[in-house]
Amino acid sequence: MRYRSTRGERGATFEQALSRGYAPDGGLYVPEELPKISLDVLRTWRKLDFPSLALELMKLFAGDELTEAELAEVVRGSYANFSHPEIVPVVPLQRRGAADAESQVFIAELFHGPTFCFKDLGQQLLVRLLAHFSKRRNQRRTFLVSTTGDTGPAAMRAVSDAACANLQIIVFFPDGQISELQRRQMTTVSGVGAKVVTFEGGGDDMDLPIKKLSSDAAFAERHGLCGINSYNLGRPLAQLCHFFWSYFRSLDQLQAEVGRCLDFCLPAGALGNTAAAFMARQMGLPIRQIVAGVNANDITHRTITKGEFHRSEHMEKTLSDAINIQVPYNMERVLFYLTGEDSSLVKSWMAEMDATGRLTLPAALLRRMQDAFGSARIDDDAMCACIRRSVEEYGYLLCPHSAVALAAHFATSELDDSARAARVVFATASPCKFEHSVTAALGRDAWKCYQEGPEFPAAARAVLAAQESLPTRFEAEESLAQTQTSWESQLRLLLET
Numbered sequence: 001m002r003y004r005s006t007r008g009e010r011g012a013t014f015e016q017a018l019s020r021g022y023a024p025d026g027g028l029y030v031p032e033e034l035p036k037i038s039l040d041v042l043r044t045w046r047k048l049d050f051p052s053l054a055l056e057l058m059k060l061f062a063g064d065e066l067t068e069a070e071l072a073e074v075v076r077g078s079y080a081n082f083s084h085p086e087i088v089p090v091v092p093l094q095r096r097g098a099a100d101a102e103s104q105v106f107i108a109e110l111f112h113g114p115t116f117c118f119k120d121l122g123q124q125l126l127v128r129l130l131a132h133f134s135k136r137r138n139q140r141r142t143f144l145v146s147t148t149g150d151t152g153p154a155a156m157r158a159v160s161d162a163a164c165a166n167l168q169i170i171v172f173f174p175d176g177q178i179s180e181l182q183r184r185q186m187t188t189v190s191g192v193g194a195k196v197v198t199f200e201g202g203g204d205d206m207d208l209p210i211k212k213l214s215s216d217a218a219f220a221e222r223h224g225l226c227g228i229n230s231y232n233l234g235r236p237l238a239q240l241c242h243f244f245w246s247y248f249r250s251l252d253q254l255q256a257e258v259g260r261c262l263d264f265c266l267p268a269g270a271l272g273n274t275a276a277a278f279m280a281r282q283m284g285l286p287i288r289q290i291v292a293g294v295n296a297n298d299i300t301h302r303t304i305t306k307g308e309f310h311r312s313e314h315m316e317k318t319l320s321d322a323i324n325i326q327v328p329y330n331m332e333r334v335l336f337y338l339t340g341e342d343s344s345l346v347k348s349w350m351a352e353m354d355a356t357g358r359l360t361l362p363a364a365l366l367r368r369m370q371d372a373f374g375s376a377r378i379d380d381d382a383m384c385a386c387i388r389r390s391v392e393e394y395g396y397l398l399c400p401h402s403a404v405a406l407a408a409h410f411a412t413s414e415l416d417d418s419a420r421a422a423r424v425v426f427a428t429a430s431p432c433k434f435e436h437s438v439t440a441a442l443g444r445d446a447w448k449c450y451q452e453g454p455e456f457p458a459a460a461r462a463v464l465a466a467q468e469s470l471p472t473r474f475e476a477e478e479s480l481a482q483t484q485t486s487w488e489s490q491l492r493l494l495l496e497t
């Protein structure tokens with residue numbers, strides 16, 4: 001299998017695509033040909049456990065460059081530190097006290113990894129693949145990771161779990177915009193190969209300086225720079241598995257045959273998961289619709305409902321920070337598939353977007369988008385109301401992002417009850433990471449009760465008690481452009497020392 005950029009360049013190997021992050025032409029990597037999975041193959045995959053299913057999927061993409069034994073080792077290691085035997089349990093959403101309710105809604109709990117969020121699923125596998133390549137070539141690699149809260153801890157943990165001396169990592173987070181537990185998951189790691197930087201600004205303000213450094217080929221080569229945010233193809237590829245898996249586990253509970261169409265509702269930020277969902281759908285997984293829940297940072301919702309992929313003026317602060325985003329980079333992968341893999345069109349569109357911050361989709365493309373995607377904008381009040389509703393009606397405590405997904409399900413299912421398919425709602429993180437938001441929804445006493453109770457992970461308690469070390473801090477300047485130029489040079493300096 002070879003890989004191409006959404007903007008045109010062809011012929012990259014799997015190793016090159018993963019090692020580069022962005023393609024040299026600024027696009028995002030996608031497979032040259034997305035494999036098609038038949039219903040017969042799906043039927044055999046239905047019998048597999050999670051790691052075996054992940055192995056079958058990764059063989060399709062990496063099978064020319066890693067032996068099955070090598071891939072199996074990577075895959076097994078990736079899920080070794082999950083706390084649930086099924087890796088991703090899929091549970092019916094059932095009303096309190098309902099006897100054997102025939103639920104049509106299932107929660108896929110994607111948060112049983114070592115840092116309590118779904119990012120572990122993509123990050124563990126991607127980092128282990130890169131560790132494998134770096135050992136094979138005896139090359140040093142430095143991961144640059146910007147985080148709105150969950151990516152950073154998952155990446156640091158994946159690097160430390162991979163235990164490969166060739167790897168180091170620098171993570172960047174927006175000051176004051178992540179939770180205490182998330183911050184501590186990064187500032188209490190005492191490995192030599194990890195640096196933590198905090199910056200004054202919005203969640204994706206650090207993306208441009210990182211992209212600039214990574215596209216300085218000589219510099220990137222000298223430092224073995226590698227981005228592992230979800231623009232890196234390894235992330236959506238690794239995340240394909242939980243769509244296939246939750247599809248099968250929901251069918252089991254519906255006692256349905258392979259082929260039945262389901263909807264997926266998920267909280268949408270940079271759209272790594274959304275792009276993976278769409279790729280799985282293109283590969284033949286019977287997904288009717290992908291419903292993207294967003295918060296007040298609603299560019300994805302405006303794109304899906306009106307075709308307006310328009311950057312907003314400001315990043316809004318919200319109680320679901322992990323999906324605070326102004327320009328979700330994986331929209332480029334979605335557009336690539338919606339245009340029928342037309343990279344020259346995508347290239348000109350993205351040039352327009354880069355230059356003006358606005359791209360308005362043609363009506364025919366918008367219709368195609370609306371066939372595959374639904375969306376809902378869930379503001380903080382609606383999100384909090386959903387956390388309360390879920391506890392009261394279902395006895396189920398959600399993290400704020402998972403509540404955005406469930407609220408998006410409620411908001412869209414009431415619209416067209418007739419065409420309704422059974423639905424999988426993604427719970428992307430454990431509530432244990434979000435004291436401030438859960439408290440805003442349920443009050444201090446409810447939080448205390450949860451934190452002191454048996455549901456709260458012991459490993460999270462340990463992080464809250466550990467000693468923090470102070471991160472490096474990048475300050476903002478007069479304008480965003482000046483700030484980003486200054487951050488780029490500070491970043492160069494940091495890497496040279």
Ligand SMILES: *Cc1c(COP(=O)(O)O)cnc(C)c1O
Nearest residue numbers: 150269270271272273401428429
């Ligand atoms: C990152 C994240 C999201 C958004 O996922 P994308 O793939 O970036 O759209 C949703 N929920 C949580 C808890 C996250 O950490």
